[in-house]
Amino acid sequence: MEIKVEIIKRETIKPSSPTPPHLRCFDLCLIDQLQPASFISLLLFYSNNTDHPPLTHVKSAEISHTLKASLSETLTRFYPLAGKVKDNVSIECSDDGADYLEVQVNCRLSDILEQPERKLLRRFLPKEIDSSCLLLVQASFFCCGGMAIGVRVSRRLADASTASMLIQAWAGTALGSGEAVLLPEFGVASRLPPRRELSATRSVNEKSAVSRRYVFDASKIATLKAKAASGSVPQPTRVEAVSALIWKCARTVSRPSKLVQIMNIRKRVVPPFPESSFGNLMCLFVAKTGDRETELQGLVIELRKGIEAFTENYASKFQGDEAFSVFGESYKEIDNLYAESIHFIGFSSWCRFPLYEADFGWGKPTWVTVGDLVHKNFIVLLDTRDGGGIEAWVTLSEEDMALFECDKELLEFASLNPRVKN
Template sequence: MAIDHEMKVEIIHRATIKPSSPTPFHLRDFDLSIIDQIAPVMYIPLILFYPNTANGNVNIITAERSKHLRKSLSETLTHFYPLAGRIMRINNPYIECNDEGAQLVEARINCSLSEFLAKPDPQMLRKFLPTAVECKEISKIKWLLLVQETFFQCGGMAIGLCLSHKFADASTLATFINTWAGISRGSVNSFVLPEFGASSLLPPLDCSEAQQLDLPVIQLVPEKSCETRRYVFDAANIAALRSRAASLAVEKPTRVEAVSALIWKCTMEATRSNNTSDFSSPRRSSWCHNVNMRHRVEPRLPDNLVGNLVGYFVEKAEESEVVDLQNLVAKMRKAIEKVNKSYGEGIDLEEALDVVREYANLLKSDEIDNYNCTSWCRFPYYDADFGWGKPVWVSISGVTFRNMVFLMDSRDGDGIEAWLTLKEKEMALVGSNKELLAFASPNPSIIYN
């Protein structure tokens, strides 16, 4: 559908939402775990899009839904009480659960939902978020949770969330959004309340201990000359890609392994092409992938245990290596098996910190091209029904962190949406890669009727 005007999001109102019940005094201080301490200073973004399927006056419908979201968010904050608090102390941070609240932003956009979803713009998606994803320092974080409800002219809406990475990972975000949705629709038995206690498993370090252990800090530095693009792999193309990536070493690559290997291959080819044109020698490349600890630790940790329960594996490709899908998949499988074995024997804190140190050093290194992949596949974001149906699309937004790859499920659960943020010159080469385009569609429309 053609759009004959510029899309604009207008902020109507900002409000502070406090918990419906006060937090007991004995829960006022919430310790962060050691993984929370070293997590990057940024917000985790998520945007959920809902059509208007109700009959009636659009203004009345949107007003009722806005009121309903505020009430249910207040009730949800009673269970997620740290999100209504504030981070205290910079060197040894903890959350003071003082019930000061989360921020809720109400906004309007001058188009229909179907118009926007016909060609979703990764940069325009940032307008559906209540704040920038990027933060420069922990002292600048006032709100741990910010929410924006944006209503389309048709009565459809987008719910955009920014959750502090110092408190949460992708699994915690899924727990929060589905708890809120369950409370909103009044389905008491359809959601699980959060569990706390990550700091008991992974105790925080005070300032002197952190210095003694050379505690790494993951720093993601925003860059202006980056571009974000979305590529969608449907189920049929993923099956074909998995078949091509299979080998004697890995007979059945997973969806994520196959897609990750292809993206890594394309980025390496783009980088090497750039270096050749600049008369530079090929560079080494690394692929860092986040993994959810909850499923890998024995005994298994509950899905609703909140906090940053994230591990990493890093694989490298030398400058002289032949870039090959099967080889890259084999590297990834070997690395994840090593991670599974390690966590299956319990959490070795020093070993985990060594991996994070390697990752943090790679982020700062100019000697190697480092790509950072986060997979949100299989997290139940599409189950978030607030009382007016499940979302027709769930997305992130454009970011300015270089060499970032986000993988998310498509709505049917079988496809994968890949969000790539690269330097503009490198992105142009990746975007024209024939192998990538053989398996992925660049930014297709979201059809939901």
């Protein structure tokens, strides 16, 4: 059956209260300025389960009204997302609003979850019309009563932590528990001020790349962690073990000698930033290994060294000019990797963010996954619904993927695109 996604309505959701005049200009922080002109994309799928009133008995218009009203309230708290980029230094908080789409899908949610494909999943994300819009939302209603919420938020304002906080605040507002959720803290730019001399960032497009989904069950990760343990790292984390295995298997394909890890720095700097800090608070570190280092234990050690080196060398330098120097070096190293065509692989972990707690009033998500993936040689890690496993979206060139997806050691620990358990 051909799956059709029909747009029923498209509108702009404005904040429920106007932004006060003294907040109309929001300064980007230094790290915001360095982000590409693209979006973080997330998809949350909700089944028509038996623990809540069936969605088939509730008009989609009523559900959509709840989503829109709560989004409007949430935008008052996250007011920069309702504005427009003024220049490479600030956001004009003009209450222009977020783009909202309501669509109808002619299939059951179970048809999508049977074997999720990236090309099909993109259809549940809102398409960009106004290039200046910073937040886009799409509510997709399936004929079985299930639904999907697709969110795209500008990377100029949000990292994974900020995107997760936004979704939690929105869901809490819809559920009527908005007072219990974290409120964003907007003081990052005072400590990491923007630099007017920085040029605008460019968008990234990797049309030749393909993505595959791998799921590591909790029991397999336990075995993998035991295999990856060593005297130097006796207790590797889930993310370290899975990242090292993917790095190891990728080395047999494209031989990436360097691994670029995106790290949330809110709690890793001195003094720490509040957990609810709004914006991009992440840093890149590079783990390196020689051509002979192919053992899992050694790769985990290199990953741990990268984190420890960051803490030792940079944690106390996130103020003013020192911060500019730190990030200048970090991004210069990444630019050199691209310029010199050095094989490397990048990782971003969304694990431990409470995305599976996003209950808008009809239960928690059946499945949460990432949306668009455009970076070649890049991997995104997320929790599975039980919290113990990891879902990895791996994006490689077509040629490399043809070899990577057949790797026996990888398939010993991970399942290639299994059915999402409903």
